[in-house]
Structures are given as structure tokens and as C-alpha cells.
Amino acid sequence: MKPDYLKLKFLDKDQVEEISRYLISDHESTWEDGLESFIGDPKTKKNKQLKNYIFKQKISDIVYESLNQNKEYSRFTFPKSIKDFIITRTEEGGYYNLHNDIGLNGHYSTTIFLSDPNSYEGGELSLYLNEEEKKIKCEPGYGVVYRTGVPHKVNRVISGKRDVIVFWTISYFKDQFISDLYYDLCGINFKPEDKGTILTSDDVNIVMDQNAFKLNEIVNNLIRRYADI
Numbered sequence: 001m002k003p004d005y006l007k008l009k010f011l012d013k014d015q016v017e018e019i020s021r022y023l024i025s026d027h028e029s030t031w032e033d034g035l036e037s038f039i040g041d042p043k044t045k046k047n048k049q050l051k052n053y054i055f056k057q058k059i060s061d062i063v064y065e066s067l068n069q070n071k072e073y074s075r076f077t078f079p080k081s082i083k084d085f086i087i088t089r090t091e092e093g094g095y096y097n098l099h100n101d102i103g104l105n106g107h108y109s110t111t112i113f114l115s116d117p118n119s120y121e122g123g124e125l126s127l128y129l130n131e132e133e134k135k136i137k138c139e140p141g142y143g144v145v146y147r148t149g150v151p152h153k154v155n156r157v158i159s160g161k162r163d164v165i166v167f168w169t170i171s172y173f174k175d176q177f178i179s180d181l182y183y184d185l186c187g188i189n190f191k192p193e194d195k196g197t198i199l200t201s202d203d204v205n206i207v208m209d210q211n212a213f214k215l216n217e218i219v220n221n222l223i224r225r226y227a228d229i
Helices: 013-022 053-068 071-077 176-186 204-208 211-226
Strands: 005-009 031-033 048-050 079-091 095-099 108-113 125-129 132-136 142-147 152-154 157-159 161-171
Touching: 005 071, 013 053, 048 053, 053 079, 053 161, 071 079, 071 108, 071 142, 071 176, 125 142, 142 161, 176 211
Parallel strands: none
Antiparallel strands: 005 142, 031 048, 048 079, 079 161, 095 152, 108 142, 108 161, 125 132, 125 152
């Protein structure tokens, strides 16, 4: 059954360190007020976002490369495109009050944590699911992906600073039921004897009779019928 959100490792240690080097500077040419990407009551949020275009592009390239190799992220979102990489810094006293991401952003929201959780106090990402608050604070390189539209907030940072990458994913599947079905089908694991000779036999009838082959056919038919291609 597809979960409401998924915690994943997105970046390895070397990738996190490379990204962090682009974020060292506090110069005004590097950062801008987070309200520059926000429409609404200015009291809703207090943070900074990366302004330097060259740095943003280099960081985006690193994340794109990682996402292309992340099977669990792909299974969860079935991504058609990625939208609006934003690198944010929330310093002492900063926050982002409860809100919903706008529908035009896409189908899934993702936050990748860059700061050591022991280097700042507060700053948890709170997701409100099934009338419960889920507080999330991850190790550098790890993050969470969840359905866009889930109410969420960033708790006030008491001390230190919190750097994260946020972006949105547009899925090939607009229908949530179909998206959930795709996730469940892709999670079916066969025993070694069930996989049989699907990739090695020269006998077409043997290959077509394998459960793994049949499941692959079902998934591809689902994509052909329901995906926004």
C-alpha cells in the first residue's frame, strides 16, 4: 500500500559537501529574501533563498543526476518533470507557517535536508496527515517526498541554521488511484523460482509464461492507458 510520504536518501556525502560549498557565502549577491518566491501574507514565512543563478544551476544538476538513479523516488512519483528547485536557508527565528503548496506546482513535494540536524534546534518539517502532526528532521542528503496539497509547515528555528532543497514533481499519473496502483504493482517481488528464465530463455513461450513478464506487461498497459504521455 502506498504510504502518505516517503523518507529517502537522495544525496551521498560527497554530493552534500559539494553543494554545501556553494552555500558558504552570506553575501547579498548569493541570497535573497524568501518572499521573492511567495505570493501571500509576508508574515507567513521568514527565510532566505539562494539567488546566485550559477550556483542554483550547479546544485540542480547534482540533484537531477541523483534523482535519475533513485528507483524508490521514481516508483513513488512516476516523474514526468521536475519544477522549481529552491534552496532555502532558515536561520534563528525563521519559520514557514502552516500552508498548502499551490496545485500548479505539481503532484509531489520534496524536501532534501543539507544541514546536520545537530547543528540547529527546531526547524522540523511538520506534515499534517490523518489529523496527526508528523515532525521530520533528516540527516544531510536525506529527505521526504509527499503529495502536494498536504498541509505542512517549517517550525521556528531556535538556534543555528537550516539549509534544504525543495522542489516539485509533476507525475505522469494525474489520477491518485492509478498512481497508488502503479506503486503497489512495482513493489511486487517474486521468488527466484518465479522469475525463472525471463531474461535468459530463447523459448518465447517460456518467457511469456513467467509471472514477472506478465506483471511487466500489466504495468506497461497501465502506463499506456492512463499516463499523460
